[in-house]
Amino acid sequence: MKNSCVLLLLLLTLKVSTGRPAFAQTRPADSLRRLLSTQPRADTMRVRRLHALINELAANNTPQAIGLSKQALTLSRRLADTVGIGRSLLWLSILHRRQEQFAAARHYTIQARELFARSHDRRREARACMELSLIDVQQSQSTSALAWALRGLPLAEQAQDVGLQAQLRGTIGSIYYQIGDYASALPMLRTALRDGQQLGDLQVVSAVLNNLASLYQTQRKWSQARRYYQRAVTVSRQMGDVQNEISNEIGLAEVYAEQGNQTRAWEHSQQARILMRTSGDYYNLPAVELMLARAFLLNRQPDSAVVLAQRGMQLSQMTRRNGSISNAADILAQAHAALGDFKAAYEHQRLFSSYQDTLAGETTQRQTSALRYGYELDKKQNQIALLNQTRQLQIQKSARQRQQLYALLAGLAGTVLLAGLLWRNVYIKQRANRHLNEKNAEIARQRDDLTRALAELKAAQNQLIQREKMASLGELTAGIAHEIQNPLNFVNNFSEVSVELVEEFMDGPWQQLPEAEKAYATELLASLTQNLQKITQHGHRADGIVKGMLQHSHVSSGERDAIDLNALVAEHLAMAYQGFRAQHHDFSATLTSNLDAQVPKVLLVPQDVGRVLLNLFANAFYTLLERLSRDEPDYAPVLTVLTKRLPGEVQIRVHDNGLGMSEEIQSKIFQPFFTTKPPGEGTGLGLSLSYDIIVKGHGGTLTVSSREGQGTEVTIGLPC
Structure with missing residues (x-):
């Protein structure tokens, strides 16, 4: 379901950009056209009306929306309207991205981000960072997408925009899931779901529920996966969002298929097909085709699986969806192997491995781990800087207090000399000394508290570095085990197939051999069968070791x-x-x-x-x-x-x-x-x-x- 997660993220950008679901609204569009025609005055109000009309046309008439965005950009620049310029640039980016014109989309977004950075508009700068992240997500550039999202999250936190924070955390959690970092994805997605529910933002809730369902599906936690998919279907129906409903129905079909419940899998796949026909949405068609292909493969119908998987791969290649291409290659490799076409099986297995390396390779894991570590380290350093600043202010305050105390003592001494009252002088000195001791004790306590806080921060920083080292070691172990798993599966599969071929030879061509050669042939075939059985036995032994290594490198994320x-x-x-x-x-x-x-x-x-x-x-x-x-x-x-x-x-x-x-x-x-x-x-x-x-x-x-x-x-x- 990784491709469905990407689709949900891209659908979420309509909410991020326009503030409401994208659907055709003819009457508001006509009213805005009349206002623009009857009131041609070139001012900021015209810019806002152009943006409102773009919002109405974006979902159904992209070329006209692009033309209006360029008009709004030209007028905003003439009026020196910074907000209007930034919004126009963001609209141009979103519209070009929907048409998969990524170079133009990136160009406009970078201009918008630089403009918002110069004007110190943290909220809109965070939106621009999110748009850059989504452009990279759509191009399967996970490392760059994560970098932009992590750059935008602190900006949204500074702007105290909880809704934008939820959207960015949902994006970050989805990217972590795409690259296989489930331990980092889960807390991000849970936080985004909590914020979305508190804000009543159904778009965010729907997208995050789908991501959580896909994550649990990948981890083979079927009950959690079904529960989140069903919740996502309910939310999608509340919004009237057919695309998300289709995606979640496909997810439920996949879960039931992987559990061997073909009846329920067929029911949900048929529901997804009906929704696609009624809505005219064929974006999810490759996922439906591949899901049915895997179902045929599980039912030992490799011929039907090959036909559906090839059609799904062609549709995925047309839309450049690497995850679906990888899934199709995996199904075709298994289906061709079941049919005995080992050359085709080997070629598709190589294609599957190359796409897996592209989607979640070791280099990507290291780069994203470094980005996550940099984000956490920046937060710790900011805390340390704040504590240092507080300590300096306390020192300055103590110095002023000492100066004030010295002045008071001098004044009291003058009063004592003028009044000649020795007993008052002694009393005042005692009181001043007591007050000074209390201040000194208070300063000492504050100094000790600051020292202890700084030590705890340093310990937390060292612990974070050590945790990252251990996580990298676990990722290396898991990566090695995964790399061994694929060739090991081929060894086991081909050894079992070879045993079957020997048995077929004994049942067929062996009978036609001359009696003088049968004994020698029987001896050779018996030795060959014994060798293949040993290969199978030790292959399963190695498979158990690899699975044990994966389990051994897994860091439990369960709560106590x-x-x-x-x-x-x-x-x-x-x-x-x-x-x-x-x-x-x-x-x-x-x-x-x-x-x-x-x-x-x-x-x-x-x-x-x-x-x-x-x-x-x-x-x-x-x-x-x-x-x-x-x-x-x-x-x-x-x-x-x-x-x-x-x-x-x-x-x-x-x-x-x-x-x-x-x-x-x-x-x-x-x-x-x-x-x-x-x-x-x-x-x-x-x-x-x-x-x-x-x-x-x-x-x-x-x-x-x-x-x-x-x-x-x-x-x-x-x-x-």
């Missing part, structure tokens, strides 16, 4: 909640036992739970800790099954789970009477890729990821105690 730890442990123990027995029907074990009722609710991310518990329980069941398979007399598998409240923390202990581990294995158990399981049964990343979640993510402890032949105990400590 106060969770009943005993309920969480009991729920995941039952879940793990049922799942293990589903794979090993003959396995059974005695489960013993001793859950401390005094354990309080713990602040944690339930999804992450639940994943750790599932991994520990699965490992315990595995070692119990291994020992059970040795047929030891009087052996009964037992798994014991305990929770306990301790001072400052709660503990979860998982004890099994399985095979146990040696000290050498225990020293390596938390290392990535280290596993004691046979090849194909483990990636070696489960305990490493569990260690990161508990120790690094929650500030807890994770330890293992084991003896060979007697069992293993894993202890989790969580702060409370």
Whole structure:
């Protein structure tokens, strides 16, 4: 749905530029024409009427709107009307961008931005920055688009224009999503949605809801994706915005198709087609064609998938939509591979990879990370400068107070000399000293507060730099894993296809060989089949490692909640036992739970800790099954789970009477890729990821105690 997100951003510019939805309004346009004809006086009022007429004609008569914008620009320059010049330039930019004349659009917008910057009009300068960002978005120039949007956001904040801030944050969040930076996209989009709802701005709300739905769809969080798409459909219908409604219906169809619910997917795709026919909107036609092509591919109808995907690619190439071209190439590669046309599959896979690199390459990720870091660093530096200025003002105030105090003392001394009253002189001096000590103490406290604030800011800055370094390392790991994934998929696919070809040969041409050659051919084909099966086995092993690397490099963005730890442990123990027995029907074990009722609710991310518990329980069941398979007399598998409240923390202990581990294995158990399981049964990343979640993510402890032949105990400590 990335192309739909871009469309929603571009539709949002009508709201940004005109202040209301773009639709034909014949009567207001005719009234404005009559006013311009009957009142030909060349003044600023005529400029405003020209802009109002441009607003009415922009959606349906772009050439005439461009001509009127040029008239307004000429008249504004003659009148030296700065606001009129800027608005005329922005209208020319928007109208040329809609006609995909990007060079002219950029030229007019840059002129408008420079004009607003010279006149210190922060609000309109921010609008010009947003227009430049949208021009780059439409050309798939993510880095430049993000730079302009981040440049415009502080200007909108200075102008205190909450509506423009919401639009810019929606744009920034959409760009982050386009380049795959979901961790940065989510908070931006949520903030934009909150502001749009508070302002009652349905255009912003509709666009952000679609972006959030697409983000959750990409992360395969189906329930959240469906909920946001359905909300977006409702808002689009409230506004009468058919284009957005079509886009969201397509999104719902894609979600249901990816979940395998072809009936619901077909219903929503048909609804999208009906809306397109009734409204005459064919912008979304490539997305509908590609969605149906993927549905045919999932239903194992590659011939139909090829026809629809080729048509979708042709339409996407005509409109220069790189995201749709990439999607079409991916579908064609899989469909041709299913048909056995591996040459065509390889060519389309190369095309898909090149577009993926263009849309979200490593260079783009580094550049956008640098832009985001620069934006955050500028905010911190501004805070530091403000604190330094406050400290200087305080020092000056203290100096003035000291001068005033000295003058007061001098005056009092003169009064004492003139009056000759020694007792009054002593009293006045004592009072002055007390006041001076209080002022000094107050100044010292303020100085200490400023020093502490500056230290905290420096620590926050260092933490931000370290976080960016870790994020870059995670992005590098994820990038490497993604690059390995594509060739690995081809290895697995082609090895499986090759096994099928050998079986077809054994069923067909092999029967026609002379009996003297059959034995030799059989031996060769058996060896070839065995080699291909080994390739498949180790390919799936490598695929598991790559997925583990992706999961290991993922930084959880879940929010912490106060969770009943005993309920969480009991729920995941039952879940793990049922799942293990589903794979090993003959396995059974005695489960013993001793859950401390005094354990309080713990602040944690339930999804992450639940994943750790599932991994520990699965490992315990595995070692119990291994020992059970040795047929030891009087052996009964037992798994014991305990929770306990301790001072400052709660503990979860998982004890099994399985095979146990040696000290050498225990020293390596938390290392990535280290596993004691046979090849194909483990990636070696489960305990490493569990260690990161508990120790690094929650500030807890994770330890293992084991003896060979007697069992293993894993202890989790969580702060409370």
